[in-house]
Structures are given as structure tokens and as C-alpha cells.
Amino acid sequence: MTPTPSQPERPALRCVVVTGPTASGKTRIAVALARTFNGEIVSADSRQVYRGLDIGTGKDLDEYVAGGAPVPYHLINIVGLDEDYSLYRYKQDATAALRGVAAAGRQPILCGGSPLYVNALLADYRLEGGGENPDLRARLAPLSDSDLDERLRRQAPDLHARTDTTQRRRVIRGLEIAASRTRHTPPGEAMPPLRLDTLILAPYYPRAVMHERIRTRLEARLRQGLIEEVQRLHDSGVPWERLDFLGLEYRWVARHLKGELSRDEMTERLLAAIRRFCKGQDAWFRKMEREGRAIHWLPEGDLRLATERVGRFLRGQPLPPPSLRLCDTLYGPRSQ
Structure with a gap:
């Protein structure tokens, strides 16, 4: 990472970060925190920026309006599939969104599971x-x-x-x-430098539970019309190559629709791909911890604990160290 050139230093922007692996319930936690702490959500998801990728990316926009006052969100549905959205552009847009939320007197909450996007903001990558x-x-x-x-x-x-x-x-x-x-x-x-004062929260589930959550969510998305969504995208002019480039759900469902895989083959290969993606996310979070980032893992997505930690953070009170560090956690036969 190239150091950011010297510029007049702005005060650090206080930001709550809700990240974590896919299918762990990040949106539910972020929305609840936004309602409690007068917040707005800035997405950190590399595919939710695209219009039309709804079921496959799990935008779950109903969560932003259900059960209370609508929660404003940013960087979802902002570009078409005929555009390429780079990390460089994301950092520009997210920086502007975070500053805009803070300038409006509301609490910025960064929410998403694209670790590269999250880390680009936390470490202020110069791109x-x-x-x-x-x-x-x-x-x-x-x-x-x-x-x-x-x-x-x-x-x-x-x-x-x-x-x-x-x-x-x-x-x-x-x-x-x-x-x-x-x-x-x-x-x-x-880009102007971005200094963040952050509290990083992430739902934690044991690996076996995460695998089952991923399977359950995939089955639900298929019932909700994931295959039909991909077919509609192709019918509207999105090439198979573009769908493949978008990865995961769009890649494997497209291969099924082209007749390369049966539905059962597609489902099992997609399930395996999502689990590998989850493992890759874990590797990023471990790296962040080894580099000194404190991630406060929330057992089973504990919203009460999340609310207590955010309250202390925003009041400027000291926080206890995380009770769990993913980089110290072993999976497999040696794991307890």
C-alpha cells in the first residue's frame, strides 16, 4: 500500500463497521444498530452496487424497512451491469458517503462482507x-x-x-x-485521505453452523427465484460471459441455464463455491487481526452485545478486548 501524500489532516470520522462472512446476518445487525443509534448504512459489498443483482447478492432491502422506521442506505443499486465498478471507484464513493452521513449529524455504519472493500477504507488505501x-x-x-x-x-x-x-x-x-x-x-x-475511528463488529458461528446457514440460504434463494433472475438478466441482454464474470450464483446458475449442468449439479457446485468464498473471507479477517485490527466477534450474531459495544464506543468509553480472535481459532480435528 502506498502511503497517502501529506495533506491537511481532517479529524477522524467515527464509524461502526459490521462485517463478517457470507450468510452470517450482517444486515440484520446493521439495521438494528442504525435504528438505535440514528445511523445510515454504507454498503461494503462488491456486487450489491449493481442494479438487477437482487436475489443472488442478498440485497434484502425489505430488512431496511421492516419492523420500524426505514433505514437509509448508500452504494446499493448505483450502477448498471454494462459498467465495471472498481475498488478505486468504490473508495471514492464510500468516502463521500461516509462523510455525507456524518455531516448530516447521523452515525455512519459500514456494512458488508467484501473484506477488500472494508480494508481499503480502514487502511486508507491509495489506489x-x-x-x-x-x-x-x-x-x-x-x-x-x-x-x-x-x-x-x-x-x-x-x-x-x-x-x-x-x-x-x-x-x-x-x-x-x-x-x-x-x-x-x-x-x-x-483521493483525499480518510481517517476512521472504528469499532469493528462481526457475527461469529462455528464452521459447521456456517456451512449449514449457507446451505439454508441457498435453498431459500432458489425458492425465491434465483434461477429466474439469472434468466431475466440474460434475456435483457446481459451476456453469459458477463454473468460468469460476476461469479458465484450468477456463474453457476448461468452454466445450468446453458445446459452444462443439471440443477442438482449446479446446486452442489455453487454450494461448494460459496463455502470456499466463506473460507477466503475468514483468511482476510485473520489477516486483519494479525495486522492489529480488533474485531469484536458476536457469538451467534448477539445483537444485545453489539448494542452494548456500540453504546460504549460512541460514548468514548474504553472497550474490553475481543473475547475471541479468529486468527487464534483452529478448525478441523484440532478445533474445540
Whole structure:
């Protein structure tokens, strides 16, 4: 990460962060906290920015209005599927949204499970911009995920270190930025530094429980019309290649609709892919803890504990250390 250039320092912006693995109930917690503490939610989800990706990304917009006053939210449904939304653009938009919420006298609550997006704000990444490079993307398309990963590692070790290499599209974006460096493309406009004073909360469930929650949620999404959603997107002009690029639900359902997989095969492969994605999220959270980020894990999504911690944080009272550190937790036969 390149240090941010020296600029007049703004006061740190106090922000509650609700993150954690997929299917852990982050939105429920964030909405409840927003209602209690006069908050607005800024999304940190790399796919919920797109219009039309509703069931597959779990936007759950009904949660923002059910059971009380509607909770304002930001960075959901802001771009079309014909656009590519980069980490650079997200950091610009999220910075503006967080500052706007605070300036309105409300409490910013960052909510989402895209660890790279979350960490870009917490660590105030200085990012390079630049648009898509269609020619380069066409040349990269035939390469395997491992070939792309190795190419990025070779060409730009610094970008590789801060890229979520479990997501093909992130690796391709990293290679685009690396190529723009070699072409001496003028860097994007520098972003103003963002200093956050944060409390990080995350629901915690044992691995076996998380696996079952993922299965239950996938079954519910299929009942709600996930397959039909993907078919509608394709019928409206979204190419199969674009759906594949969006990953997870959209990739595997598209392969089913193209006749490459039966429904049962699609379901099992998608389930395995989501569980691998969850494991990748775990790796990010462990890394954040090893780098000194205190994540307050909430056993079984304990809302009472979350409310108590946020109250203390906003009153400026000292917080107890997290009772659990994921980086110290073992899974598998040695786990208790």
C-alpha cells in the first residue's frame, strides 16, 4: 500500500463497521444498530452496487424497512451491469458517503462482507484509477485462475498482496492497473485521505453452523427465484460471459441455464463455491487481526452485545478486548 501524500489532516470520522462472512446476518445487525443509534448504512459489498443483482447478492432491502422506521442506505443499486465498478471507484464513493452521513449529524455504519472493500477504507488505501482495457481483457480471458494469479504476482507484487485473488475479476483488474503503469498512463486523481475511528463488529458461528446457514440460504434463494433472475438478466441482454464474470450464483446458475449442468449439479457446485468464498473471507479477517485490527466477534450474531459495544464506543468509553480472535481459532480435528 502506498502511503497517502501529506495533506491537511481532517479529524477522524467515527464509524461502526459490521462485517463478517457470507450468510452470517450482517444486515440484520446493521439495521438494528442504525435504528438505535440514528445511523445510515454504507454498503461494503462488491456486487450489491449493481442494479438487477437482487436475489443472488442478498440485497434484502425489505430488512431496511421492516419492523420500524426505514433505514437509509448508500452504494446499493448505483450502477448498471454494462459498467465495471472498481475498488478505486468504490473508495471514492464510500468516502463521500461516509462523510455525507456524518455531516448530516447521523452515525455512519459500514456494512458488508467484501473484506477488500472494508480494508481499503480502514487502511486508507491509495489506489490507482484508469478505465477498462478491453484488448488486455480479451487476451487474459483464456488464462486459468492460477495463470492470472502468477502473472499478477510477477508483474506487480504490491498489487498482488492487496488483491483478493480468490476472485478472478479482481486479479484481472489488478493486471489492468499493472499494465497502465507500464504504459505510463497518468495516475488517477488523488483521493483525499480518510481517517476512521472504528469499532469493528462481526457475527461469529462455528464452521459447521456456517456451512449449514449457507446451505439454508441457498435453498431459500432458489425458492425465491434465483434461477429466474439469472434468466431475466440474460434475456435483457446481459451476456453469459458477463454473468460468469460476476461469479458465484450468477456463474453457476448461468452454466445450468446453458445446459452444462443439471440443477442438482449446479446446486452442489455453487454450494461448494460459496463455502470456499466463506473460507477466503475468514483468511482476510485473520489477516486483519494479525495486522492489529480488533474485531469484536458476536457469538451467534448477539445483537444485545453489539448494542452494548456500540453504546460504549460512541460514548468514548474504553472497550474490553475481543473475547475471541479468529486468527487464534483452529478448525478441523484440532478445533474445540
